[in-house]
Amino acid sequence: MFNLPGRVRQRIIDLGLTEPFIADLSETSAVHGERLSEFLGNQYHGSMSWLASGFERRKHPQALWPEAKSAIILGMNYGPDNDPLVNLETPEKAMISVYARNRDYHDVMKGRLKEVAGLIVRDCGADAKVFVDTAPLMEKPLAQQAGMGWQGKHTNLVSRDYGSWLFIGTILTTARMDPGPPEIDHCGSCRACLDICPTNAFPRAYELDARLCISYLTIEHDGPVETGLREKMGNRVYGCDDCLAVCPWNKFARIANETGLLAQEDLKAPDLAELIKLTEAEFRRKFSGSPIKRIGWARFIRNVIYAIGNSGASHLIELLKPFEHHPDPVLQDAAQWAISRLK
Ligand code: B12
Ligand code: SF4
Ligand code: SF4
Known part of the structure; x- marks a missing residue:
């Protein structure tokens, strides 16, 4: 069982990522795959056929990579400096969603995750792979399991520290790491x-x-x-x-501190x-x-x-x-x- 070395944790923070959250993949519930199957059965995915064709690999992180033992979840805050709902009051102006008002977050995050994965390989002697959005991996339930936040009623991950404005990045590794407690649902009666x-x-x-x-x-x-x-x-x-x-x-x-995401x-x-x-x-x-x-x-x-x-x-x-x-x-x-x- 590894703990992330202090210098890796420090580098993660220096890179502008959130603190790391860790999930033990042997504890990842099969229920998420079942819900994905229901989602696909209801045709809720529309023309996103890649969600259906990748189902077998997406249903569980170890179906994607059987040797993986742990997931390290790292977020990136993209909090806006104003309430985006005010954009809806000016109909002659376009509303571009907050995440797309500057650089592509895939590009911003991937290099940093790769650097962290490199440190894990070096310090833990384990293999590691990085994922942001595009791989057949259910990132939100995994991030909840690791304790980063919970899937709100809108299905996105909500964090007690960052609200809704967090991108999720994942490093899967063959190292067995000490997991954090899962986050619980804090939606209550809100809708x-x-x-x-x-x-x-x-x-x-x-x-x-x-x-x-x-x-x-x-x-x-x-x-x-x-x-x-x-x-x-x-x-x-x-x-x-x-x-x-x-x-x-x-x-x-909080407002994003990464200028490329402002x-x-x-x-x-x-x-x-x-x-x-x-x-x-x-x-x-x-x-x-x-x-x-x-x-x-x-x-x-x-x-x-x-x-x-x-x-x-x-x-x-x-x-x-x-x-x-x-x-x-x-x-x-x-x-x-x-x-x-x-x-
Ligand atoms: C496909 C996809 C979309 C699709 C479908 C979204 C969806 N909710 O499924 C579309 C194009 C609509 C979309 C939109 C957006 N997306 Co998107 N998307 C994805 C992607 C690639 C896969 C999501 C997925 O697996 N969907 C399939 C469903 C079945 O999975 P799920 O949402 O986790 O479903 C869970 C719930 O439905 C729940 N559930 C189902 N039934 C029941 C019943 C009960 C009782 C309970 C408790 C739960 C429950 O359980 C399921 C699994 O546990 C992820 C990246 C990734 N690889 O994970 C990004 C991702 C989810 N998207 C992201 C973002 C930012 C967005 C947008 C905000 C962008 C925007 N501003 O326009 C919107 C938000 C819309 C919304 N309300 O979800 C971020 C979300 C970050 C976060 N904090 O959560 C992700 C994680 C990308 C990333 N790496 O940061 N997206
Ligand atoms: S707290 Fe309210 S608005 Fe936020 S996700 Fe839960 S139900 Fe939705
Ligand atoms: S689910 Fe959320 S993102 Fe999609 S249309 Fe409704 S309010 Fe907009």
Whole structure:
């Protein structure tokens, strides 16, 4: 049984990560895999077919890496310096979710996790691998087991120290480490996140139908969005923060100290009228290094057109005209819908 050496802990803090939380993988419950199976059975994943195809490896961390014994969970605080819900009150400006207002967190975190993993390999003589978001690993239940926070009714991990604004990074290792106590649920009778959701995406507390979630619709969903849902997207052009932002535990949140995760001035509340004018090349330049580049110009512009359609600003119709007969049928449909809505 290893304890993380003091100098590794110190390096973790120096790297701007949270203190480490440790889970013993032999104690990871099979219930999470069962719930994932239910989630997939209900088709809640929509077009995220990678969630279904990776099921066998995702259902338990040791199904992904049988030799792994422990998980070290490290967070990165991305707390905003204002309440993101105020962005929803300015319909001619775009709402970009807090996590995407500067650099891609995968890039920010991965190198640091790799450095920590290197220290573990050196000091504990064990093997170690790092994961942020993209591997078939259920990060939130693992982080709860390790004691970093609990999965709130909105399904995200809430921390008593950082509220909702924490990215999760994981190091799996073959070293057997002394685990921390799991965090318990502190939601109590609160249901603020369930009630604020504009699309009613929670069939029940702790369960999300991703097909209805604006984060899924703006980032993952290709093709046209159902008209009933378009209207509810409001001015959100990339992701959604409503259920996170309303959580009362955010009173303990702190502003991110990593400058790469603090909002860039031009992405705090950009004008829809400016975003719609971006050419493909300008889009790539503006969002290089940002998670937004991942969705590509066409899906981003589709979202911007929906947001203009929801803005009530009929003077923006002129800017939609170039898309009215656009060769991309999704953009054409979006523009025709938005124009008729504004008229
Ligand atoms: C797929 C995915 C999405 C999908 C689906 C989200 C979801 N909730 O499943 C979409 C595109 C919608 C999405 C959106 C967002 N995402 Co995302 N996403 C993921 C990803 C890749 C996998 C999540 C997953 O496994 N989903 C499958 C479901 C079944 O798993 P689950 O949510 O853990 O489900 C648990 C509960 O549903 C619960 N449950 C189910 N039934 C029941 C019944 C009872 C009684 C109980 C108690 C519990 C319970 O148990 C399940 C397992 O234990 C993770 C990264 C990773 N590899 O884990 C990031 C991740 C969850 N995303 C993240 C973020 C930041 C977001 C957004 C906030 C981004 C944004 N601002 O737009 C939103 C939040 C939307 C929301 N309310 O969840 C962060 C969350 C960090 C945190 N503090 O929790 C993660 C962890 C990435 C990271 N490494 O930081 N995401
Ligand atoms: S991110 Fe937005 S749309 Fe998705 S569940 Fe939360 S409030 Fe609902
Ligand atoms: S808003 Fe309330 S119910 Fe939702 S996660 Fe936060 S404490 Fe839990």
